[in-house]
Amino acid sequence: MNISIVGTGYVGLVTGACFADLGHNVICVDVDEERIRKINQRIPPIYEKGLEELLERNVNEGRLRATKNLADSVRKTDISFICVGTPSGLLDYIDLKYIEEVSKGIGKALKNKNGYHLVVVKSTVVPGTTEHSVIPLLERYSVKKAGPDFGVAMNPEFLREGNAIEDFMNPDRIVIGGIDRRSNYYLLDLYLDFHCPILLTNPKTAEMIKYATNSFLVTKISFINEIGNICKSLGIDVYQVAKGLSMDSRISPKFLNAGIGFGGSCFPKDVKALVGKAKEVYYRPIVLNAALELNESQPLRLVELLERKIGSLKDVDVAVLGLAFKPGTDDMREAPSIKVIHNLLSKGAVVHATDPKAINEAKKIFGKHERLKFYTTAEDALKKCRYVLIVTEWDEYKKEDLYRGKIVIDGRRIDEARVADYYEGVCW
Numbered sequence: 321m322n323i324s325i326v327g328t329g330y331v332g333l334v335t336g337a338c339f340a341d342l343g344h345n346v347i348c349v350d351v352d353e354e355r356i357r358k359i360n361q362r363i364p365p366i367y368e369k370g371l372e373e374l375l376e377r378n379v380n381e382g383r384l385r386a387t388k389n390l391a392d393s394v395r396k397t398d399i400s401f402i403c404v405g406t407p408s409g410l411l412d413y414i415d416l417k418y419i420e421e422v423s424k425g426i427g428k429a430l431k432n433k434n435g436y437h438l439v440v441v442k443s444t445v446v447p448g449t450t451e452h453s454v455i456p457l458l459e460r461y462s463v464k465k466a467g468p469d470f471g472v473a474m475n476p477e478f479l480r481e482g483n484a485i486e487d488f489m490n491p492d493r494i495v496i497g498g499i500d501r502r503s504n505y506y507l508l509d510l511y512l513d514f515h516c517p518i519l520l521t522n523p524k525t526a527e528m529i530k531y532a533t534n535s536f537l538v539t540k541i542s543f544i545n546e547i548g549n550i551c552k553s554l555g556i557d558v559y560q561v562a563k564g565l566s567m568d569s570r571i572s573p574k575f576l577n578a579g580i581g582f583g584g585s586c587f588p589k590d591v592k593a594l595v596g597k598a599k600e601v602y603y604r605p606i607v608l609n610a611a612l613e614l615n616e617s618q619p620l621r622l623v624e625l626l627e628r629k630i631g632s633l634k635d636v637d638v639a640v641l642g643l644a645f646k647p648g649t650d651d652m653r654e655a656p657s658i659k660v661i662h663n664l665l666s667k668g669a670v671v672h673a674t675d676p677k678a679i680n681e682a683k684k685i686f687g688k689h690e691r692l693k694f695y696t697t698a699e700d701a702l703k704k705c706r707y708v709l710i711v712t713e714w715d716e717y718k719k720e721d722l723y724r725g726k727i728v729i730d731g732r733r734i735d736e737a738r739v740a741d742y743y744e745g746v747c748w
C-alpha cells in the first residue's frame with residue numbers, strides 16, 4: 321500500500337519505518353525541516369533501538385522518504401496516519417492544535433484527490449476527538465462526506481519507547497475504531513500479516529481503550545509504590561511482596577517494580593487528559609487523581625532520604641545516575657530526574673548528572689546552570705561524588721565498581737549498588 325505518515329516523532333517515524341520494512345511505500349511528513357533532512361539522510365532524529373538499520377535499508381531501497389509537503393503526500397497515498405503530538409493543554413485538557421492543523425491540511429488535500437482515501441488517527445486523543453474535531457475539519461476543508469467519500473478510523477498505538485520497533489512489529493493487540501465497515505476493513509487489510517488479536521470497534525471506544533490502558537498501568541505503578549512506601553516503614557521487602565502478588569494468576573508481574581515512579585511523554589499527560597475529560601462530564605476520578613498525586617512526590621523521596629542520612633545538601637556534590645525517563649531512550653519528557661535535579665539544586669547541592677543517551681535533551685531542559693554538570697559516563701560523574709542517587713536503571717549502572725565507597729540512595733533497585741558503604745532503596 322501507499323502510506324503517508326503525518327508527524328515523524330517516536331510513533332510516526334517508527335510506524336513509517338516499520339510499514340516500509342514490511343514492503344509498503346511510505347512518505348513521512350513533518351513540519352520540522354531538520355527531522356526531514358535527517359530521515360532522508362538515514363540519520364534517526366530520535367534514539368530508538370534498531371531504527372538506524374530500518375532507515376538505512378528502507379531509504380536506500382526507495383520505500384521510505386520524508387517531506388514537508390502534506391498535500392502531495394496525501395494525493396500520492398491511499399492511507400494517511402495522523403501521528404502528531406497531543407500535549408497537555410490548560411487545566412488538564414489536551415491541546416489539539418497539531419491534530420486540528422493536520423486535519424485541515426489533509427482535508428484540503430482530499431478536496432483535490434479522486435478515489436477513496438482512509439484517514440487514521442494514531443495520536444492519543446480523548447474520547448470523542450475523532451468524531452467531534454477531526455471529522456468535521458476533514459469534511460469542511462475537503463467539501464466531502466466522511467463515509468461515502470473518504471474513510472476515517474482511530475487506531476491507538478501501544479508501543480513503548482525504548483522497545484518501539486519490537487512492540488510495533490509484535491503488538492499484544494491491534495484496536496481499529498472505524499466510522500464504518502469500509503474504514504475498518506481497509507485498515508484490517510493493512511494489518512493482515514500481524515499475528516495478534518484485532519479488535520474492531522468505533523472511534524470513541526478505540527480512543528478510550530488507549531486511555532484506559534495507560535490509566536491502568538499508571539494506577540498499578542502508583543499502587544506498588546504506595547505498598548513499597550508502607551513496606552519500607554514496616555521493614556518489609558516490597559520486591560518479595562511483589563513476587564508473592566504476581567504468583568496470583570489474576571495479577572501479572574509486569575509494572576510491579578516499586579521505585580520513584582513513572583514519567584515519559586504519555587503516562588502523565590494521558591491520565592491528566594482523562595481526568596480533564598471526566599471533569600467535562602462532571603465526574604471526579606478519585607483513583608486517577610490519587611495515582612497522579614503519589615507520583616508527584618515519589619521521586620522527591622530520594623532527596624529526602626539522602627538529606628536524612630547526611631544532613632544539609634548545601635555545597636554537597638551529588639551524582640545523579642540517569643536522566644531519561646527510562647532506559648533505552650533519550651526522551652526526558654516528565655522524567656523523574658527533572659524533579660530530583662530541581663529539588664537538589666533548590667537545596668544548594670552541586671549536581672553531577674549522567675546518562676548514556678539523554679545529555680542533549682537535559683541541556684535543552686536545564687540550560688546553563690553553574691551547579692549542574694553533565695557527563696556521558698557514570699565513572700566521570702562519580703569522580704567527585706561520594707553521594708549517589710540512582711534515577712534510571714540503565715544497564716551501564718549495573719556495575720559494582722561504580723558504588724564501592726559511596727553512599728547510595730537507589731530509586732530503581734540496582735542490586736549491584738548494595739556493595740556501597742551505605743545503601744538504601746527508595747521503598748526498600
Ligand code: NAD
Nearest residue numbers: 327328329330331350351352404405406418443444477481
Ligand atoms: P513527538 O512529539 O515525538 O512527535 C510529533 C511530531 O509531529 C514532531 O516531529 C512534530 O514536528 C510533528 N508535527 C507537529 N505538527 C505537525 C504538522 N502540522 N504537520 C506535520 N508534523 C507535525 O510525539 P510522539 O511521542 O511520537 O507522540 C505522537 C502521538 O502518539 C501522541 O499523541 C502520543 O500521545 C501518542 N503516543 C506516543 C507514544 C510514545 O511512546 N511516544 C506511544 C503511544 C502513543
